[in-house]
Amino acid sequence: MKVSDVLSYAFGAIRLRKLRAGLTTLGVVIGIAAIVALLSISQGLQDTITEQLQTGFATDTLIVSAGGGFGMGPGAMTATESDFKLLINYTQIINELENVRVAVAIIQKASYVKFGEREFILTIVGVNFTKYTNIYSSTFVAETGEIPLDPENETVVVGKRVSDPWKNGTSFCDVDDTVEIIWTNASRLPPKNETYVGHVAAVLKEIGGFSLTGPSDFSVYIPISQAQSFFGTDECDMIIVQLENDDEATIESVSEAIDEAFSGQVSVTSSTAVLDIISSVFSTVEIFLAGIAAISLLVAGIGIMNIMIVSLMERTREIGILKALGMKSRTVLLIFLSEAVIVGLMGAAFGIASGWGLANVVARVFSGGGGFMGAGNHAAAAGRMTITPVLTPTVFLGALAFGLIVSVIFALYPAWRASKLKPVEALRYE
Amino acid sequence: MISVTTPVVERTNVKKTYMLGKVPVNALQGVNLKVEKGDFVAISGPSGSGKSTLLNMIGALDKPTEGKVFIEGVNVSTLNDNGLADLRRRIGFVFQFFNLIPRLTARGNVELTMSITGLGRDERRKRAEGLLETVGLKERVNHKPAELSGGERQRVAIARALANNPKFLLMDEPTGNIDSKTAKEIIELVMRLNEEKGATIIIVTHDQQIASQAKRTVQMLDGLIV
Numbered sequence: 001m002k003v004s005d006v007l008s009y010a011f012g013a014i015r016l017r018k019l020r021a022g023l024t025t026l027g028v029v030i031g032i033a034a035i036v037a038l039l040s041i042s043q044g045l046q047d048t049i050t051e052q053l054q055t056g057f058a059t060d061t062l063i064v065s066a067g068g069g070f071g072m073g074p075g076a077m078t079a080t081e082s083d084f085k086l087l088i089n090y091t092q093i094i095n096e097l098e099n100v101r102v103a104v105a106i107i108q109k110a111s112y113v114k115f116g117e118r119e120f121i122l123t124i125v126g127v128n129f130t131k132y133t134n135i136y137s138s139t140f141v142a143e144t145g146e147i148p149l150d151p152e153n154e155t156v157v158v159g160k161r162v163s164d165p166w167k168n169g170t171s172f173c174d175v176d177d178t179v180e181i182i183w184t185n186a187s188r189l190p191p192k193n194e195t196y197v198g199h200v201a202a203v204l205k206e207i208g209g210f211s212l213t214g215p216s217d218f219s220v221y222i223p224i225s226q227a228q229s230f231f232g233t234d235e236c237d238m239i240i241v242q243l244e245n246d247d248e249a250t251i252e253s254v255s256e257a258i259d260e261a262f263s264g265q266v267s268v269t270s271s272t273a274v275l276d277i278i279s280s281v282f283s284t285v286e287i288f289l290a291g292i293a294a295i296s297l298l299v300a301g302i303g304i305m306n307i308m309i310v311s312l313m314e315r316t317r318e319i320g321i322l323k324a325l326g327m328k329s330r331t332v333l334l335i336f337l338s339e340a341v342i343v344g345l346m347g348a349a350f351g352i353a354s355g356w357g358l359a360n361v362v363a364r365v366f367s368g369g370g371g372f373m374g375a376g377n378h379a380a381a382a383g384r385m386t387i388t389p390v391l392t393p394t395v396f397l398g399a400l401a402f403g404l405i406v407s408v409i410f411a412l413y414p415a416w417r418a419s420k421l422k423p424v425e426a427l428r429y430e
Numbered sequence: 431m432i433s434v435t436t437p438v439v440e441r442t443n444v445k446k447t448y449m450l451g452k453v454p455v456n457a458l459q460g461v462n463l464k465v466e467k468g469d470f471v472a473i474s475g476p477s478g479s480g481k482s483t484l485l486n487m488i489g490a491l492d493k494p495t496e497g498k499v500f501i502e503g504v505n506v507s508t509l510n511d512n513g514l515a516d517l518r519r520r521i522g523f524v525f526q527f528f529n530l531i532p533r534l535t536a537r538g539n540v541e542l543t544m545s546i547t548g549l550g551r552d553e554r555r556k557r558a559e560g561l562l563e564t565v566g567l568k569e570r571v572n573h574k575p576a577e578l579s580g581g582e583r584q585r586v587a588i589a590r591a592l593a594n595n596p597k598f599l600l601m602d603e604p605t606g607n608i609d610s611k612t613a614k615e616i617i618e619l620v621m622r623l624n625e626e627k628g629a630t631i632i633i634v635t636h637d638q639q640i641a642s643q644a645k646r647t648v649q650m651l652d653g654l655i656v
Binding site: 001002005009012013016317318320321322323324325326327328329330331423424427 | 486489491492511512515516517518519520523525529530531533534542543545546547548590594
């Protein structure tokens with residue numbers, strides 16, 4: 001029997017039971033759609049994060065912090081028990097190391113910020129504006145006003161979302177406005193509220209969502225000398241080190257040199273290491289998500305098997321006729337497998353399409369959220385993020401193949417049983 | 431020995447025992463039958479006499495427990511599944527209950543036999559229409575079995591049996607489920623095929639009228655030819 005005839009016979013059998021075939025196909029559609037949606041969203045998310053990190057978090061920088069790693073490294077939370085203090089003037093030590101272009105200390109504290117009547121908790125970042133501008137020349141850029149490179153006293157630079165939190169022109173503060181920063185010094189008893197009255201010198205250009213160490217849309221920047229006296233400390237939260245280049249070797253040698261200079265009491269994190277961690281986290285998450293989706297496909301497979309066994313019983317007589325007419329067992333097997341292939345292919349095709357649609361809907365809903373209220377008290381604020389789902393050819397072909405393979409595997413047993421029917425018995429079957 | 435259109439002469443009694451649940455049934459207890467080219471044999475007997483089992487032997491649907499069955503010069507016992515399938519393509523089988531595929535049209539049913547042997551689409555369509563015309567169903571080619579009367583279905587079944595130019599035509603109670611007038615027409619059609627085209631015909635029936643039309647009658651009782 002010709003392949004085209006086998007296919008058209010199988011197709012005819014499917015068409016006879018449209019509802020049943022439709023429901024069986026739906027199982028595959030759901031499984032494939034889940035896989036495609038989850039994978040394309042997570043791929044899109046990873047691309048977005050990686051891209052934003054690469055712009056907001058220059059690859060030629062290192063982060064030095066006291067004790068443990070920077071938030072992401074193992075033991076980040078536990079290794080800070082020593083008495084070691086990361087002082088602002090340690091930048092001088094780092095500056096003298098080979099391959100270091102510039103080192104900048106950052107003080108970072110959550111404080112109340114008052115704009116007239118309104119009050120919010122925001123991250124106050126104390127930093128040397130000149131050095132910071134050098135490192136983040138593409139993101140620490142003023143949209144209005146001018147970043148004072150030789151800062152006068154009490155100047156403030158605010159992120160775009162601090163000025164215009166809802167993206168609709170409602171202005172909380174603008175250049176030349178005055179803001180009040182209130183910080184509660186809890187290190188002494190009784191706690192005392194310190195107030196810093198600043199003059200907004202510049203509003204930053206919008207950076208977009210994500211930054212781990214670089215400038216953020218949600219922060220308020222004050223000169224490091226001001227921060228030092230305002231917060232009453234010589235300590236900084238981290239030192240950002242810009243290197244001469246972003247070669248693997250340079251990153252490694254400088255990291256080791258810094259580690260040595262502070263006798264292992266600091267942790268040095270490179271942006272590439274963070275990116276590596278993020279992408280490894282993502283692949284784990286992706287495998288996990290795909291695994292969950294695969295379970296639904298497995299259920300669909302069992303559905304196919306179930307339906308085919310029912311179909312086999314219903315069609316026992318038909319199979320008997322076909323065999324009595326001289327059809328070979330192999331051809332009977334092929335007919336049943338073809339039915340599964342048709343269901344699998346249609347399911348995979350519709351599944352990919354609807355999964356892709358679903359991913360876009362979810363991405364749109366997700367991207368619509370965020371905003372000012374989503375801002376954390378940390379520079380790593382997850383703000384508005386635009387996710388564009390990505391359907392890689394691997395995911396596309398993988399989903400297609402997976403749908404097909406699952407369908408065929410679960411059809412193998414019923415098809416084999418159909419092919420083994422004895423014509424005499426099959427014809428006698430009522 | 432059973433031999434159909436085979437120039438083999440051998441005398442071994444054919445026996446067939448099958449299990450009905452746990453009870454062995456000796457359906458054929460030693461049968462010899464020789465059918466030659468152009469013959470028209472009617473096999474009759476009461477139910478349970480082994481007619482159907484004999485028919486399954488001749489139709490290469492089953493193998494004997496003992497003895498040899500030669501069809502077209504081939505010993506059926508020596509064939510595997512594929513060999514049997516190949517052999518069946520050369521036999522025109524008309525079943526008692528028509529056994530048409532319900533979702534296919536009359537033409538589709540006739541074409542199916544030819545598509546199994548791998549005949550091209552255009553060729554088999556032309557041939558199917560020609561055969562349906564021969565059995566007098568020219569106007570009904572696009573009807574499905576459910577839209578046809580019993581007699582019409584039986585004619586589709588005959589057209590289907592003839593599709594692959596079979597060496598002989600095997601009919602199981604071809605008039606069992608149709609009215610006597612249609613039955614007469616069917617018998618006339620079968621006789622014409624035998625007389626005009628020289629087709630070899632083996633027919634199982636307990637209708638004595640039909641049996642009397644045949645060139646030769648074989649009477650069965652309790653698994654033996656009497």
